[in-house]
Amino acid sequence: MGRRTDEVMDAVRDRIAARGLAAGDRLPSIRALATSLSVSPSTVVEAYERLAAEGMVRARLGSGMFVARSPAPRPLTTTRGDAERAIDPFWVSRQSLDAEPDAAKPGCGWLPADWMPTEALRRALRRAARAGDAVLTDYGSARGHAPLRQLLARQFAAEGLDVGPDAVLLTGSGTQALDLICRLLLRTGDTVLVDDPCYFNFRALLSAHRVTVVGVPMTPIGPDPASFAELAERHRPRLYVTNSAIHNPTGASLSPAVAHRVLAAAAAYDIAIVEDEILADFEPEPTPRLADLDGLERVLRIGSFSKTLSASVRCGYIAARLDWIEALTDLQIATQFGAASPVSAGVVHDALADGGYRRHMEGVRRRLGRARGEVARRLATIGLRLWTVPRGGFSLWCELPEGGSAADLARFAAGRGVVLAPGDVFSPSGRAGSMMRFNVAQMSDPRVWETVESGLAHGGER
Amino acid sequence: MGRRTDEVMDAVRDRIAARGLAAGDRLPSIRALATSLSVSPSTVVEAYERLAAEGMVRARLGSGMFVARSPAPRPLTTTRGDAERAIDPFWVSRQSLDAEPDAAKPGCGWLPADWMPTEALRRALRRAARAGDAVLTDYGSARGHAPLRQLLARQFAAEGLDVGPDAVLLTGSGTQALDLICRLLLRTGDTVLVDDPCYFNFRALLSAHRVTVVGVPMTPIGPDPASFAELAERHRPRLYVTNSAIHNPTGASLSPAVAHRVLAAAAAYDIAIVEDEILADFEPEPTPRLADLDGLERVLRIGSFSKTLSASVRCGYIAARLDWIEALTDLQIATQFGAASPVSAGVVHDALADGGYRRHMEGVRRRLGRARGEVARRLATIGLRLWTVPRGGFSLWCELPEGGSAADLARFAAGRGVVLAPGDVFSPSGRAGSMMRFNVAQMSDPRVWETVESGLAHGGER
Numbered sequence: 001m002g003r004r005t006d007e008v009m010d011a012v013r014d015r016i017a018a019r020g021l022a023a024g025d026r027l028p029s030i031r032a033l034a035t036s037l038s039v040s041p042s043t044v045v046e047a048y049e050r051l052a053a054e055g056m057v058r059a060r061l062g063s064g065m066f067v068a069r070s071p072a073p074r075p076l077t078t079t080r081g082d083a084e085r086a087i088d089p090f091w092v093s094r095q096s097l098d099a100e101p102d103a104a105k106p107g108c109g110w111l112p113a114d115w116m117p118t119e120a121l122r123r124a125l126r127r128a129a130r131a132g133d134a135v136l137t138d139y140g141s142a143r144g145h146a147p148l149r150q151l152l153a154r155q156f157a158a159e160g161l162d163v164g165p166d167a168v169l170l171t172g173s174g175t176q177a178l179d180l181i182c183r184l185l186l187r188t189g190d191t192v193l194v195d196d197p198c199y200f201n202f203r204a205l206l207s208a209h210r211v212t213v214v215g216v217p218m219t220p221i222g223p224d225p226a227s228f229a230e231l232a233e234r235h236r237p238r239l240y241v242t243n244s245a246i247h248n249p250t251g252a253s254l255s256p257a258v259a260h261r262v263l264a265a266a267a268a269y270d271i272a273i274v275e276d277e278i279l280a281d282f283e284p285e286p287t288p289r290l291a292d293l294d295g296l297e298r299v300l301r302i303g304s305f306s307k308t309l310s311a312s313v314r315c316g317y318i319a320a321r322l323d324w325i326e327a328l329t330d331l332q333i334a335t336q337f338g339a340a341s342p343v344s345a346g347v348v349h350d351a352l353a354d355g356g357y358r359r360h361m362e363g364v365r366r367r368l369g370r371a372r373g374e375v376a377r378r379l380a381t382i383g384l385r386l387w388t389v390p391r392g393g394f395s396l397w398c399e400l401p402e403g404g405s406a407a408d409l410a411r412f413a414a415g416r417g418v419v420l421a422p423g424d425v426f427s428p429s430g431r432a433g434s435m436m437r438f439n440v441a442q443m444s445d446p447r448v449w450e451t452v453e454s455g456l457a458h459g460g461e462r
Numbered sequence: 463m464g465r466r467t468d469e470v471m472d473a474v475r476d477r478i479a480a481r482g483l484a485a486g487d488r489l490p491s492i493r494a495l496a497t498s499l500s501v502s503p504s505t506v507v508e509a510y511e512r513l514a515a516e517g518m519v520r521a522r523l524g525s526g527m528f529v530a531r532s533p534a535p536r537p538l539t540t541t542r543g544d545a546e547r548a549i550d551p552f553w554v555s556r557q558s559l560d561a562e563p564d565a566a567k568p569g570c571g572w573l574p575a576d577w578m579p580t581e582a583l584r585r586a587l588r589r590a591a592r593a594g595d596a597v598l599t600d601y602g603s604a605r606g607h608a609p610l611r612q613l614l615a616r617q618f619a620a621e622g623l624d625v626g627p628d629a630v631l632l633t634g635s636g637t638q639a640l641d642l643i644c645r646l647l648l649r650t651g652d653t654v655l656v657d658d659p660c661y662f663n664f665r666a667l668l669s670a671h672r673v674t675v676v677g678v679p680m681t682p683i684g685p686d687p688a689s690f691a692e693l694a695e696r697h698r699p700r701l702y703v704t705n706s707a708i709h710n711p712t713g714a715s716l717s718p719a720v721a722h723r724v725l726a727a728a729a730a731y732d733i734a735i736v737e738d739e740i741l742a743d744f745e746p747e748p749t750p751r752l753a754d755l756d757g758l759e760r761v762l763r764i765g766s767f768s769k770t771l772s773a774s775v776r777c778g779y780i781a782a783r784l785d786w787i788e789a790l791t792d793l794q795i796a797t798q799f800g801a802a803s804p805v806s807a808g809v810v811h812d813a814l815a816d817g818g819y820r821r822h823m824e825g826v827r828r829r830l831g832r833a834r835g836e837v838a839r840r841l842a843t844i845g846l847r848l849w850t851v852p853r854g855g856f857s858l859w860c861e862l863p864e865g866g867s868a869a870d871l872a873r874f875a876a877g878r879g880v881v882l883a884p885g886d887v888f889s890p891s892g893r894a895g896s897m898m899r900f901n902v903a904q905m906s907d908p909r910v911w912e913t914v915e916s917g918l919a920h921g922g923e924r
Contacts, residue, residue, distance in 0.1 A: 014649070089796075090792050090795060090796075093604070093795045093799070094604055094792075094795070096601075097601055097602070097603055097604040097795070097800060098603050098604050110600070110601070111599075113594075113595035113596040113598070113599045113600060114595060116595065116598070116599040118595045118598055118599065121598050121599070122591045122592070122598070125587055125588075125590050125591035125598075125805075126587075126588065126591045128587050129584045129587035129588045129591065130584075132575075133575035133576060133578065133580045134575040135774060136575070136578070136580055136583050136584070136587075136772060136774055136775075137573075137575045137578035137580060137583070137771075137772045137773060137774055138572070138575060138773055138774055139558075139559055139572070139768070139773040139774065140559070140773075140774060141559055141560050142555070142556055142559040142560050172634045172635075172638075172776070172798060173634075173798055173799055173800070174799075175796075175797060175798050175799040176634075176797065176798050179797040179798070183670065188650060201795070201796065201799060204792075204795065204796035205796045205797055207796070208645065208793060208796045208797055306601070306799075309599075310598060310599045310805075311599060311600055311601040311602075311800070312597060312598055312599055312600055312601065312602060312803055312804040312805045313598075313803060313805050313806075314634070314800075314802075314803040314806070330552050330556075330666075331670060333552060333555045333556070333559070333663070333666065334551075334552075334637075334663065334666035334667045334669070334670045335637060335638065335641040335667055335670055336634060336635055336637050336638050336641070337555070337635055337636075337637040337663060337768075338559060338635070338773070338776075340776075341774055341775060341776040341803070341806060342774040343587075343772075343774045343775050343806070343809075344775075344776070344803060344805070344806065347805075
């Protein structure tokens, strides 16, 4: 059974869901579908047979194919009950977001609440309660809270990216920033490059845009530039999505030479680049950035404050060329009406401007440095090998001993109230089956170590 | 020059932007493009000639059409400088959101800050400043803040829609609620029914989804049911988007007989319905609701708190079938990561649960009733005719005297710091050129009346 058969099956499911076809409605003939999808009739026959085996369609002798039952809305990926759910990008998201309050979450991608600058947040919220009536009740301006855009523009300028606040659009979240960019630049069927491995939700988001995702092999100093150029030539992608500073999940940091080669290839093939800077404040000193080298010609810088300040007070941003910002602002009005919440943006602004924030982040970086060292040593004692030594952040990307299955271990752990992040959810090519991402700030619960050790000893059986 | 030519020009611009074609890249031949767009070759010739006149493409003798220059990203609609911008749905949004602080905004769709329950908001924000660390910093659960979902489910049950909190998903805004539903149910090229006229941002949002929008003529008791059935038969739409309680912009309210006929036609043609309840709390007593009659079989109820509580603290919701809610939750994770901000949802919950909210809304309804009467009388004295007498809310939908152009009047007013909402931005068929929507709560500034009277007297000249 080939990939083309799967694609035809997906196309038929899509068509049923998209058209709202009901039981008894007729489906395209084998010949018509083969022509419209540019596949052989035998591929369509196989796809219809397998859909019939699933109970989705049925043949009537001499009169073609029909919908057998009204389908549920097409899920983005396999979605069954929580327990039976496939280990896909949503698995980790749902497990992390909807975990029981007492669950341990070494697989989640954020810091525990007691690592966060809660006092600065409380001060900012009390200040919000005293804001003017209009700030509390109005939509705010189309690009979002001006003082926060000014503060961000000053920060960017200090890092060598000299843009004004008009080049900054506030968004509902960092994820929404990427989503708006995809809406502007991508069309169904386009190809997008990501790192392999990459942040798992890039994969979920891109699948919602119905584009083809191709992974560029990651190295400890950034994406492999030769592969990048070769994949650019072969696939003519429209967009490349990456994070340069403390790459998620690997912890890699971009080298100047790699940055230059990737930008040169992107220019040669006219590829736009999204550089996600959500982890920038975790770096001890700044490493090269594509946006700074490029000066926002083809790079769009995005980020949010969810990892450093609060994921509850939601706010993200895009810094990009003015003509793109203008079009993205319209798109955000159409799909969200207005930018980030002015109250939330005000809280973010006040907390970032609070003298305590910088001191707090210095403390977090020191504390994370110690935790990375301790966790890496302890993982080594049970046979897990670090892929690279990150310069900052909370993630360690490790290989399980003897090619063990990270998905099996994650399922085993889920049954014991421990949320893990197995490698393949990060890997577009599915070549990270033995890798696991650990969050060193979420490893203090003894159950984490008991579960991982016991799971490894049992080969991941339930 | 016909509408088809415009469509072909748009299609070519789309293709250039979507594919990222650069100067020198070849465009489809006249014959190929005519076939793929189902238009005559002469239409394509005319479109290419006009694009060449714009400098976008150029012909090379004997070798076809080429991109002349790299285009800016494709805007959703015509976007020039603010002053030259076309009067389209974005015109009103941008003018309203980005108006100078001293502008008068009778065209905007919300109440002035001093009509809003700011004291309840301030109390809720002070309470948020005392919330637990996890509430202040974590993403929260995938469906959003449980107490707010429970409160909404209780309100729905009191209105006759008996669903549990699991059928409620919190979203970043009411607009985002509709956007998620469109992502789930629609595919490029589908047809969607809206009311004619309808809330202008429905048009902007649906254009971002690249679907065909068809308007159902509105009557003072709801959409015309015979037209609805006929358009359903002709276009086989996947979705119908409406608001039943105090329709925007007309102020109409749905009658029971119309509700029943629309639901029956939707069932016959398997059309899903989005019922936007953003103005529900402005009704003196509840009128029939499609969601209540249907029991959330095919109706999805959406809403937000932007008109009644705060547009700055952003939060919306979807109430729908559990299988749809499950798929929408995944979509929201992929495109936004997480639901509405837990801090914002907590503030909304506390403000709604505050005893003062209900009293406040009673006062707002009384005050709006007086304002509607006063403004309607004054508009009548200058020759504007009310289309219907709304049962509640802040909008009056009026016809200008002698078929005057509302777009001309709006341009005239924009030059004088007065934001108006001309009829055609609300009308998919473009048949509301003489209509204007006025917000009775934003008419106390004497400039509004001076400008409208002077504009009418001058026939809208600049």
